Amino acid sequence: MVKKNKAIFFDRDGTLIKTLVSKNNTPIAIKNYKQLRFENNSKLVIERFQKKYLIFIITNQPDVSRGKNLKKNVILINDIIKKKLKIDQVYTCYSDKDKNYMRKPNPGMIYKAQKKYKLNLSQSYVVGDRNKDILAGKKAKCKTVLINKRYNILSEIYPDFKIDNLKELLKIIKV
Numbered sequence: 001m002v003k004k005n006k007a008i009f010f011d012r013d014g015t016l017i018k019t020l021v022s023k024n025n026t027p028i029a030i031k032n033y034k035q036l037r038f039e040n041n042s043k044l045v046i047e048r049f050q051k052k053y054l055i056f057i058i059t060n061q062p063d064v065s066r067g068k069n070l071k072k073n074v075i076l077i078n079d080i081i082k083k084k085l086k087i088d089q090v091y092t093c094y095s096d097k098d099k100n101y102m103r104k105p106n107p108g109m110i111y112k113a114q115k116k117y118k119l120n121l122s123q124s125y126v127v128g129d130r131n132k133d134i135l136a137g138k139k140a141k142c143k144t145v146l147i148n149k150r151y152n153i154l155s156e157i158y159p160d161f162k163i164d165n166l167k168e169l170l171k172i173i174k175v
């Protein structure tokens with residue numbers, strides 16, 4: 001098999017799995033595996049890219065350091081997703097400190113994967129539903145795709161591509 005040196009980095013909540021949304025229309029991470037619902041077409045879309053791309057999840061889970069959720073709940077959710085979607089590796093940042101290099105919008109998790117898998121980041125993509133995802137991707141010089149969930153979040157961020165759902169990714173990344 002040809003060794004893959006490019007990747008698609010997916011955000012988790014609101015991108016591969018459904019996120020909860022607060023009353024004022026901002027996303028909230030699920031707390032346990034019983035709340036886990038996959039986004040439509042997540043398996044189909046990832047299967048399509050697996051031949052040519054390594055598939056990673058990069059996810060901020062600050063509820064753990066804020067004492068609002070337990071690490072073991074996050075790990076269990078991640079394990080289920082990893083198995084079901086055949087993700088190569090899940091990178092999780094539990095910190096809620098914005099200066100933490102691993103926490104998106106910082107690019108630490110992307111560089112960690114690059115180092116391990118010798119990735120060509122300019123041929124890699126970051127896909128997410130929030131500004132933090134897009135910014136992390138831009139800092140690491142990846143191509144960026146925003147899934148526009150129309151949250152109540154102002155944005156001055158310009159992704160390379162904007163789509164309305166995961167399936168539209170098939171039109172952007174050709175395999």
Ligand SMILES: [Mg+2]
Pocket residue numbers: 011012013014015027128129130
């Ligand atoms: Mg998200």
